[in-house]
Amino acid sequence: MQSVFESTVGADHASKFQHQDSExxxxxxxxxxxxxxxxxxDYSYANEQAETICQQxxxxSATMKSADSQAELLRQRLMQAYY
Structure with a gap:
């Protein structure tokens, strides 16, 4: 969805929008x-689901390094919920 914002309003303004479905x-x-x-x-099942959610x-995302760090933070947050 973020790519739609970037192609529609440009990269400068795309960061100001959030898609609520992802939230x-x-x-x-x-x-x-x-x-x-x-x-x-089982822990491994929960971890697999958390990784799948982050991949989805x-x-x-445009910058892979930024997306990887955001995905890892979300995965950690999801696994904290599991514990």
Missing amino acids: QYTIVCLLWLLVQGASQI LFTT
Whole structure:
């Protein structure tokens, strides 16, 4: 979605917009991992889901280094919810 903002309004103004679906998706995923942790579902399954979520949210970002660091921070946040 960020690439749509960049192509429409330019890279300078694209950072001022946020797609709310990604925020809602992140919240639902946090809640899901909370439930998995409370149910003591396998750690590796939760970690795999967290990585998949991050890949889905950060695959179309323009700068890969920035996207990788943001994805890693989100993955850590998701795994904190699991614990």
